[in-house]
Amino acid sequence: MITRNQNIANLKAGYLFPEIAKRRREFAAAHPEAKIISLGVGNTTEPILPHINKGLVEGAKKLGTVKGYSGYQDEGMAQLREKISSVFYKGKFSIDEVFISDGAKCDIGRLQTLFGAGTKIAVQDPSYPVYVDGSVLVGAAGGWEGAGYAGITYLPCTTENNFFPNLDLIPQNSLIYFCSPNNPTGAVSTRDQLASLVKAAVEKGCIIIFDAAYSEFIRNPSLPKTIYEIDGAAQCAIEVNSFSKPAGFTGVRLGWSVVPKAIKYSNGESVNADWARIAGTIFNGASNIAQAGGLAALDDNGLKEIRKLTDFYLGNAKLIRAALEKQGINCIGGDNSPYIWAHFPGRDSWEVFSQILEKCHVVTTPGAGFGPAGQSFIRFSAFGHRADVEEACRRLGSLM
Amino acid sequence: MITRNQNIANLKAGYLFPEIAKRRREFAAAHPEAKIISLGVGNTTEPILPHINKGLVEGAKKLGTVKGYSGYQDEGMAQLREKISSVFYKGKFSIDEVFISDGAKCDIGRLQTLFGAGTKIAVQDPSYPVYVDGSVLVGAAGGWEGAGYAGITYLPCTTENNFFPNLDLIPQNSLIYFCSPNNPTGAVSTRDQLASLVKAAVEKGCIIIFDAAYSEFIRNPSLPKTIYEIDGAAQCAIEVNSFSKPAGFTGVRLGWSVVPKAIKYSNGESVNADWARIAGTIFNGASNIAQAGGLAALDDNGLKEIRKLTDFYLGNAKLIRAALEKQGINCIGGDNSPYIWAHFPGRDSWEVFSQILEKCHVVTTPGAGFGPAGQSFIRFSAFGHRADVEEACRRLGSLM
Numbered sequence: 198m199i200t201r202n203q204n205i206a207n208l209k210a211g212y213l214f215p216e217i218a219k220r221r222r223e224f225a226a227a228h229p230e231a232k233i234i235s236l237g238v239g240n241t242t243e244p245i246l247p248h249i250n251k252g253l254v255e256g257a258k259k260l261g262t263v264k265g266y267s268g269y270q271d272e273g274m275a276q277l278r279e280k281i282s283s284v285f286y287k288g289k290f291s292i293d294e295v296f297i298s299d300g301a302k303c304d305i306g307r308l309q310t311l312f313g314a315g316t317k318i319a320v321q322d323p324s325y326p327v328y329v330d331g332s333v334l335v336g337a338a339g340g341w342e343g344a345g346y347a348g349i350t351y352l353p354c355t356t357e358n359n360f361f362p363n364l365d366l367i368p369q370n371s372l373i374y375f376c377s378p379n380n381p382t383g384a385v386s387t388r389d390q391l392a393s394l395v396k397a398a399v400e401k402g403c404i405i406i407f408d409a410a411y412s413e414f415i416r417n418p419s420l421p422k423t424i425y426e427i428d429g430a431a432q433c434a435i436e437v438n439s440f441s442k443p444a445g446f447t448g449v450r451l452g453w454s455v456v457p458k459a460i461k462y463s464n465g466e467s468v469n470a471d472w473a474r475i476a477g478t479i480f481n482g483a484s485n486i487a488q489a490g491g492l493a494a495l496d497d498n499g500l501k502e503i504r505k506l507t508d509f510y511l512g513n514a515k516l517i518r519a520a521l522e523k524q525g526i527n528c529i530g531g532d533n534s535p536y537i538w539a540h541f542p543g544r545d546s547w548e549v550f551s552q553i554l555e556k557c558h559v560v561t562t563p564g565a566g567f568g569p570a571g572q573s574f575i576r577f578s579a580f581g582h583r584a585d586v587e588e589a590c591r592r593l594g595s596l597m
Numbered sequence: 598m599i600t601r602n603q604n605i606a607n608l609k610a611g612y613l614f615p616e617i618a619k620r621r622r623e624f625a626a627a628h629p630e631a632k633i634i635s636l637g638v639g640n641t642t643e644p645i646l647p648h649i650n651k652g653l654v655e656g657a658k659k660l661g662t663v664k665g666y667s668g669y670q671d672e673g674m675a676q677l678r679e680k681i682s683s684v685f686y687k688g689k690f691s692i693d694e695v696f697i698s699d700g701a702k703c704d705i706g707r708l709q710t711l712f713g714a715g716t717k718i719a720v721q722d723p724s725y726p727v728y729v730d731g732s733v734l735v736g737a738a739g740g741w742e743g744a745g746y747a748g749i750t751y752l753p754c755t756t757e758n759n760f761f762p763n764l765d766l767i768p769q770n771s772l773i774y775f776c777s778p779n780n781p782t783g784a785v786s787t788r789d790q791l792a793s794l795v796k797a798a799v800e801k802g803c804i805i806i807f808d809a810a811y812s813e814f815i816r817n818p819s820l821p822k823t824i825y826e827i828d829g830a831a832q833c834a835i836e837v838n839s840f841s842k843p844a845g846f847t848g849v850r851l852g853w854s855v856v857p858k859a860i861k862y863s864n865g866e867s868v869n870a871d872w873a874r875i876a877g878t879i880f881n882g883a884s885n886i887a888q889a890g891g892l893a894a895l896d897d898n899g900l901k902e903i904r905k906l907t908d909f910y911l912g913n914a915k916l917i918r919a920a921l922e923k924q925g926i927n928c929i930g931g932d933n934s935p936y937i938w939a940h941f942p943g944r945d946s947w948e949v950f951s952q953i954l955e956k957c958h959v960v961t962t963p964g965a966g967f968g969p970a971g972q973s974f975i976r977f978s979a980f981g982h983r984a985d986v987e988e989a990c991r992r993l994g995s996l997m
Contacts, residue, residue, distance in 0.1 A: 198802035198863035199770055202713030205871050208878075215671075215877050240668040250661035257657045257886060260849065261650035268640040268847035271615075299699055299850070299881070306879025310734055313602030314714070330878045334710055370599055402598035447668035448885035449660065450699070463598035471605050477615050478608075478730045479706025481699070484884045485848035486657060 207333050209341040213326050213566040214238045220550075221560050228558075234589045236517065236577045237560040239380070239535065241445045243509060243582070245490075246502035249444055252493020256486040270482045272473065273297025273453070277488050280495045281453055285412075285438070286425055294457050294469060296476055297491075299450040299483045301410045301439040302327050308406060308435065308454065309335045310475055311468060317371035321362055322351035323381055323567030323574070325408065328374035337372070344569045353570040356540065360384035360529060364397040370463075371403050375424075378411040381567045381576040382538040383530015385420045391427050398433045404460060404468070405434040410452075413443035413507050415533045431457040435468075440487075442510075442535065442580075443503045444494045451487040510535045513586045514579035520590035521577070524597045535579040538564070544573050557592035607733050609741040613726050613966040614638045620950075621960050628958075634989045636917065636977045637960035639780070639935065641845045643909060643982070645890075646902035649844055652893020656886040670882045672873065673697025673853070677888050680895045681853055685812075685838070686825055694857050694869060696876055697891075699850040699883045701810045701839040702727050708806060708835065708854065709735045710875055711868060717771035721762055722751035723781055723967030723974070725808065728774035737772070744969045753970040756940065760784035760929060764797040770863070771803050775824075778811040781967045781976040782938040783930015785820045791827045798833045804860060804868070805834040810852075813843035813907050815933045831857040835868075840887075842910075842935065842980075843903045844894045851887040910935045913986045914979035920990035921977070924997045935979040938964070944973050957992035 217237050225233055245253065259265030272278070278292040298304040305327050309316075314336035320328045322345075329349060332338040339347030350371065352362030360382045367373060375394060377386040386394070398405050407424040415422050424430045439452035460468040493499045514531035521528050521539050531537040541549045546563035553559050553575065564574030581589070617637050625633060645653065659665030672678070678692040698704040705727050709716075714736035720728045722745075729749060732738040739747030750771065752762035760782045767773060775794060777786040786794070798805050807824040815822050824830045839852035860868040893899045914931035921928050921939050931937040941949045946963035953959050953975065964974030981989070 198861070199712055199716065199772060199804050201862040201864060201866055201871065202711060204713055205711070205874065208874065238669070242666070242668070244662055244666045245660045247661060250657070253657040253660065253886065254654055257650070257653040257890075260645045260653065260845075261647060262644055266642070266644045266845075268642070268845075269638070270848060299884075302881045303879060311602060311605070312599055313604055314736070316599065327878060334875070334879065336714070372599060404599050445660075445666075445668075448670060448882075450881065450884045461598070462601040464601060466601055471601065474605065474608065475734070478727060479703060479734065481702045481850065482848070484699075484850045484887055486653065486886050487884055490657075 204334050204336045207338070207340045207346070208330060213562070217560065217562060220554070224554055231558045233558045233560060234581065234585045235560040236581060236589055237562050239442070239578045239580055241442060241447045241580050243445055243506060245445045246506060248498040249490055249494045249502050252499070253449065253486055253490035256489025259489070260486070267485050270485060271477050271480070273482060274485070274488050274492070277492050280492060284495045284500070285423060286455070289425060290455055290457065293473070294455055296454045296456065296472065297483050297488060298452045298454060300441060300452040301408060301437045304437050304452055304454050305406065305408070306331050307475055307480060308437070309337065311471055312337065312372055317350070317368050318348065318374070319350040319352055319367045319371045320374045320568070321376060321379065322353050322569055323564060323571035324374060325376060325380045326567065329568070351569060354379070354382060354384065355570055361386060361390050364393060367397055367401055367403060369401045371401070373398060373403050373405045374408070375405055376408040378414055378534035380411065381536055381562065381564065381571065383534040383536040385415060385417070385533045388419070388421050388426065391421055391424060395424070395427045395429050395433060399429055403433065407434050407436045409436055410439045411442060411534050412438065413503055414511060414535055416511070417533055420533060432459045435460065440491055440494060443507055444490070445506060446487065446490070449487045449490060451483050451491050510579045513581060513583065516586055516590050517577050517579060520593045524593065526597070531579065537577040537579070539575045539577060541573050541575060546572055546574055549575050553596065557589070557596060559589045559592060604734050604736045607738070607740045607746070608730060613962070617960065617962060620954070624954055631958045633958045633960060634981065634985045635960040636981060636989055637962050639842070639978045639980055641842060641847045641980050643845055643906060645845045646906060648898040649890055649894045649902050652899070653849065653886055653890035656889025659889070660886070667885050670885060670888070671877050671880070673882060674885070674888045674892070677892050680892060684895045684900070685823060686855070689825060690855055690857065693873070694855055696854045696856065696872065697883050697888060698852045698854060700841060700852040701808060701837045704837050704852055704854050705806065705808070706731050707875055707880060708837070709737065711871055712737065712772055717750070717768050718748065718774070719750040719752055719767045719771045720774045720968070721776060721779065722753050722969055723964060723971035724774060725776060725780045726967065729968070751969060754779070754782060754784065755970055761786060761790050764793060767797055767801055767803060769801045771801070773798060773803050773805045774808070775805055776808040778814055778934035780811065781936055781962065781964065781971065783934040783936040785815060785817070785933045788819070788821050788826065791821055791824060795824070795827045795829050795833060799829055803833065807834050807836045809836055810839045811842060811934050812838065813903055814911060814935055816911070817933055820933060825855070832859045835860065840891055840894060843907055844890070845906060846887065846890065849887045849890060851883050851891045910979045913981060913983065916986055916990050917977050917979060920993045924993065926997070931979065937977040937979070939975045939977060941973050941975065946972055946974055949975050953996065957989070957996060959989045959992060
């Protein structure tokens with residue numbers, strides 16, 4: 198009989214969010230009267246705004262017409278790729294450096310295929326689970342060793358270093374996962390910090406996978422919204438991004454990756470060419486309806502709607518952070534990101550998770566689920582209806 | 598610096614269809630007056646029919662409303678999973694055995710992750726490229742050896758064996774890729790043939806990945822439309838399928854896989870549980886708009902439209918096959934599948950491809966692109982507007 202892939206066996210327990218969903222279900226079954234509010238998984242809750250929604254609807258209608266019908270579009274609509282380059286990168290990238298995807302998580306799963314089993318991995322700790330879990334799946338990381346996976350270098354982001362890691366820890370020739378605005382901490386790296394990251398990557402022969410999925414939540418104009426604002430990044434950084442949070446496309450599925458042609462492997466071959474090959478081989482493109490919506494999201498009216506929607510969630514974030522701080526809980530994030538990272542010093546984060554669920558009937562995400570350095574933290578997500586967030590904030594008033 | 602994944606280096610040249618597109622572009626550039634017609638890549642051309650299209654449009658509209666909005670749905674809408682089980686499998690599978698995907702090709706790419714680098718692979722030859730290329734990407738196959746990849750057992754499907762392979766060639770404990778109705782040959786396996794395949798898989802401890810993407814083109818009622826019509830298949834076969842061809846969703850992106858809970862690895866662990874874990878880790882679900890369209894496609898009116906659309910393409914297939922046979926060319930397929938497999942004995946299929954392009958201005962797919970046994974064959978795809986197919990048939994009248 199066929200044996201199980203050892204890489205899967207190496208993955209411990211369940212993926213974080215299904216595990217949380219399970220605990221929520223169990224609590225709900227035991228307390229049928231509880232009105233549970235979720236500030237847990239970062240799932241958007243607000244309707245898609247009218248102009249962008251019209252783009253989706255028109256995209257769907259078109260497929261019912263002889264003239265408007267379209268089929269496979271592996272690397273994405275040229276018009277959308279061009280628009281992404283002009284809106285987010287001042288036209289710096291050609292359309293064959295911009296790849297349309299069905300979302301950042303899926304793209305990160307495929308990106309790992311570029312480098313494969315022998316790759317050294319460095320990740321911010323805490324971090325979004327797919328960086329680590331995906332590395333384990335392709336065999337770039339080994340088994341669980343109690344506080345992390347073998348072969349992964351964790352870069353702790355803590356109150357002590359103001360949530361920006363010590364770059365001296367990064368190994369030579371490694372693949373670095375970096376996320377800003379950060380999920381889960383909500384911290385946003387400054388221009389100087391990102392410049393030091395790019396410098397370290399170049400000096401150490403590393404490639405950065407830069408996750409900018411929350412860039413549209415940045416309000417402080419001095420904070421960089423893309424790694425490519427830093428000189429030299431186009432030689433060492435791949436950026437992934439998504440319409441999920443800014444346009445409410447979590448269910449629509451649309452994202453992109455930028456793989457500049459200047460990035461090379463040690464043998465001088467082009468990473469971009471391999472990425473095109475992988476996209477053509479094991480991916481078949483994002484939905485053309487989603488792409489029509491993406492185009493609408495990037496024109497003037499669409500960008501206004503993105504601003505409006507992200508403003509709304511940032512409003513939620515402000516309420517949540519204020520409610521927590523009123524309880525004397527130290528927090529970061531929520532000002533340029535939709536996540537608030539709340540500190541419960543000396544406590545186990547799954548235990549705090551349970552306390553908040555039992556006392557306030559609010560679902561959160563335990564920091565330890567994002568990596569060893571997440572222990573004693575809780576992530577609050579600002580994705581929710583306003584009335585629910587206000588009610589959750591009231592309940593949090595009796596937490597401590 | 599980071600080294601290239603050796604698995605990618607092992608992949609030879611380009612993916613088949615981009616290579617064909619390149620040759621087409623080069624021919625068009627050299628012959629700007631030529632009105633090229635494509636019977637090459639299997640890309641659907643006809644508008645989505647009204648009832649199914651309405652499902653998509655309503656799905657898009659819903660997302661603009663507070664009540665209808667939805668976000669992440671990793672494993673797919675429960676209602677759609679249930680409907681797939683009832684329409685295609687007489688309700689035999691529970692919803693947690695049916696996984697919604699963004700298409701069969703992407704799912705096959707991910708399915709390979711279940712078994713990984715050590716797996717022995719057996720494929721029909723010729724075959725749809727992703728079975729082999731995906732196996733190379735996960736390291737289950739090695740380098741190109743002139744007539745195939747190291748570590749892959751090719752099961753020739755030829756005129757001599759009536760396009761059903763000799764099952765004695767299948768190695769013990771291997772992963773078998775099998776496609777019926779077959780792409781590219783258009784051959785459909787009989788019930789007895791599939792029963793012998795399941796028997797061989799059980800006896801040899803193999804798992805079958807059964808690609809049923811063309812099942813809705815079957816018109817002969819005695820031919821099985823799913824591997825699960827065969828006793829014992831639920832213990833050894835995963836089935837992948839897609840809305841791409843029957844509903845015209847090539848650009849919409851929607852498919853599914855069935856991973857029965859009865860399938861186990863050699864250590865007794867559940868393949869289904871791992872598949873759920875992979876879906877949750879490196880995939881984020883199909884577009885909810887596509888899923889709304891999928892639901893519409895599976896109600897009574899939708900199923901009528903599927904019948905109408907597949908009838909239309911089968912009508913094309915009949916014309917193409919008749920035109921080729923009139924030229925004295927031996928063909929199979931096109932009666933219960935949208936592909937016609939035409940034999941040009943003793944000739945190189947890329948050379949025949951070039952001849953048809955130059956003489957008739959018709960793009961086809963050279964059989965050798967699908968594997969060693971495809972040499973001297975050409976695949977004609979029945980996906981095209983009727984007027985184009987008729988014109989292509991006229992031009993083929995002067996081929997020989």
